[in-house]
Amino acid sequence: MATQTDLQSTWSPKYLLGRTPLSRRRALWGLALVAPNTLGLLFFFGIPVVLSFVTAFHEWNGIKPPIFNGLENFQTLLNDPKFWQALGNTLKLVLITVPIGTLLSLSIAILLNQRLHGRSFFRTLYFLPVVTSTVAASIVWAWIFQAHYGLLNNLLAGFGLLDLNWLTRPDLVLIPIAVVTIWQRVGFYMILFLAGLQNVPRSLYEAALIDGATRWQRFRYITVPMLSPTTFLIVVLSVIGSFQIFDQVFIMTARTAAGGVGGSATTLSYYLYQKGFVGGEFGYASAIGLAMFAMMLAVTIFQLRLQRRWVYYESTDG
Amino acid sequence: MAESTRRPARRLADAPEQVARREEFSPAMRWLIYGILIFGAIIMFLPFIWMVSSACKPQAEINIVPMTFIPQNVSCLQNVTELYENSEDFNRNLLNTAIMTIGRTLGQLITCSLAAYGFARFQFPGRSVLFALCLGLLMIPFQAILIPEYLLIRSLGWRNTFMALIVPGAFSVFALFLLRQAFLQIPLELEEAATIDGANPLQVLWYVTLPLSIPALAAFAVITIQAAWNDFLYPLVVANAEETRVVTIGISLLQGQRDTPWNLLMMGSLIATLPMLVLFVLLQRYFIEGVSMSGVKR
Numbered sequence: 342m343a344t345q346t347d348l349q350s351t352w353s354p355k356y357l358l359g360r361t362p363l364s365r366r367r368a369l370w371g372l373a374l375v376a377p378n379t380l381g382l383l384f385f386f387g388i389p390v391v392l393s394f395v396t397a398f399h400e401w402n403g404i405k406p407p408i409f410n411g412l413e414n415f416q417t418l419l420n421d422p423k424f425w426q427a428l429g430n431t432l433k434l435v436l437i438t439v440p441i442g443t444l445l446s447l448s449i450a451i452l453l454n455q456r457l458h459g460r461s462f463f464r465t466l467y468f469l470p471v472v473t474s475t476v477a478a479s480i481v482w483a484w485i486f487q488a489h490y491g492l493l494n495n496l497l498a499g500f501g502l503l504d505l506n507w508l509t510r511p512d513l514v515l516i517p518i519a520v521v522t523i524w525q526r527v528g529f530y531m532i533l534f535l536a537g538l539q540n541v542p543r544s545l546y547e548a549a550l551i552d553g554a555t556r557w558q559r560f561r562y563i564t565v566p567m568l569s570p571t572t573f574l575i576v577v578l579s580v581i582g583s584f585q586i587f588d589q590v591f592i593m594t595a596r597t598a599a600g601g602v603g604g605s606a607t608t609l610s611y612y613l614y615q616k617g618f619v620g621g622e623f624g625y626a627s628a629i630g631l632a633m634f635a636m637m638l639a640v641t642i643f644q645l646r647l648q649r650r651w652v653y654y655e656s657t658d659g
Numbered sequence: 660m661a662e663s664t665r666r667p668a669r670r671l672a673d674a675p676e677q678v679a680r681r682e683e684f685s686p687a688m689r690w691l692i693y694g695i696l697i698f699g700a701i702i703m704f705l706p707f708i709w710m711v712s713s714a715c716k717p718q719a720e721i722n723i724v725p726m727t728f729i730p731q732n733v734s735c736l737q738n739v740t741e742l743y744e745n746s747e748d749f750n751r752n753l754l755n756t757a758i759m760t761i762g763r764t765l766g767q768l769i770t771c772s773l774a775a776y777g778f779a780r781f782q783f784p785g786r787s788v789l790f791a792l793c794l795g796l797l798m799i800p801f802q803a804i805l806i807p808e809y810l811l812i813r814s815l816g817w818r819n820t821f822m823a824l825i826v827p828g829a830f831s832v833f834a835l836f837l838l839r840q841a842f843l844q845i846p847l848e849l850e851e852a853a854t855i856d857g858a859n860p861l862q863v864l865w866y867v868t869l870p871l872s873i874p875a876l877a878a879f880a881v882i883t884i885q886a887a888w889n890d891f892l893y894p895l896v897v898a899n900a901e902e903t904r905v906v907t908i909g910i911s912l913l914q915g916q917r918d919t920p921w922n923l924l925m926m927g928s929l930i931a932t933l934p935m936l937v938l939f940v941l942l943q944r945y946f947i948e949g950v951s952m953s954g955v956k957r
Contacts (some may be wrong), residue, residue, distance in 0.1 A: 357784060364782065368858045371781025378774035385811070386796050386894055392807035403810075435837035449699060453690050455684065465943060468699045469707065472939040472946065474889030476907040477928035481710045482915050484921050490722045492709055524703065529950060536951040585802050588891050595915040610802040610892075617806050617895060634803035639682045641798075 393445050396627040403623045414628035424629065426590030427612040430515060434608065435583040437519040442579055443572065446527045450534030467526035477590035479521050483508065486517040509597050516587045516605060526582070530575045537571030566653040573652045577644055584637050585610050609633050714738060714925035721922045738926045745923055747901060752909035759824040759894070759905060760887040765936065766829025767883055776839035776864045780850070797832045805896060812897045819900035828887060834879050837952055841875030842868055878949030881942050887934055906931045
């Protein structure tokens, strides 16, 4: 009899929060504490996520009532040369910025990880671009990359190079955009790499030294594998970051041709912005957003699968 | 390199100092490293120098070839005056950015420290599901939900209001994650002692947990401040009216006008960047701590 009542009471709503009055009270406290942030996040970010699946399947200019049009937006997307151009530009930027940004920040981190004078001075200098706004950084770099009077062309002229119209030539315009992106990013990843380097146990290097390993061998067989989780994180973060490049395009092409001459600098986010907030095609722009999300998710999952081949995780609990 | 290969392969009796010394670079290598680092630092810093230099040149000097780094006629203040004449209301833009930044940071400080404390210290049904849900939101690129986010703000009647600039930014997954990690480091005994003395959870959080997490709070604050100060796309979409325009949009509008001279644009960029540069130089340690913490796995 007694066990039966126990069983019943366990399943009564009263015991959902906990078995003792104290644990029930703590559970209520916990729920109350997490409620504001969780509800806020769900409202301001969860609802738009759900909503994007609705708007992407409608034709909507934001004023008239939306009309359900099934997969039409996605069909248009596949046959839209401008979308493919934007995708191409975005992928090019990913392919330029991710390897260069990662290798540069790794090299700087390794150099700064030595016992040198003025380490923190260099670290400060390299990190400085991270705290500037992308908007201000893009304006400054647009001025540097300016034709005729830009700093870069004048420096290059010293090497006998021609005056290049960096921002208006379709074959060059992605370079300035990539340069700002890398310039702003290197300091951030440098700090992550430095943190990763600090975590490599010194005993490994000492053991390798005693075994007579050369500097290159120590780098190749200790630093690289031990740093691979950090490298992986940085590659994932920078792919996601480069997929979303917007401010740089918006600012650097504003004076000449918005989005680059013939759309040569238009990235996916910039195209989404143009379609949604200049063209008023909310349904179509949402579909671009969903496509972006799907592609980024696919790339991230691919990277997660690939990581088993090259990322080394120490089997200690950290 | 040569030094380490020259040595015999095995020398088990090596003293630790000897091992450390062998790890060092030769003087020539050290100079090479310094050279590379200085070269890199010049490239990284050059845009700042060029920004300040151009911001202080009179318009007549801006397009002179060959260019000079030091202006012949320093005209910083004159350019500030001209900038204010050219832009619609630059002070207002700066003020709006400051309001948005302070609002978001205080908002996140409250919502995220409460939530982080809840997730770190309390058992309640659905805890891991809710936490996973929050982390899942971190995966969603903001651009992907830009349109529905705008529609949500519009249907709330918040377009061109400070509500739109502040409220959605007062919640954060990143801050929740960062603070939770910090709270988990605090010895449980300290909080238990306060509880035994009769403090309720809010009092424990306020008098014990938060004061012990000052470095993490500072790291959180500088990163949140920096992100809010530099925000562009979201304010551009929801609050691009004159009364709510933030400074990043303000300078981008100047940039969009073909006739705006570069010296004024550089002055605008300089003014918009300066507060963050000063904050960084003063609170460097916390910036770097915050970035390192964001990279810690799990």
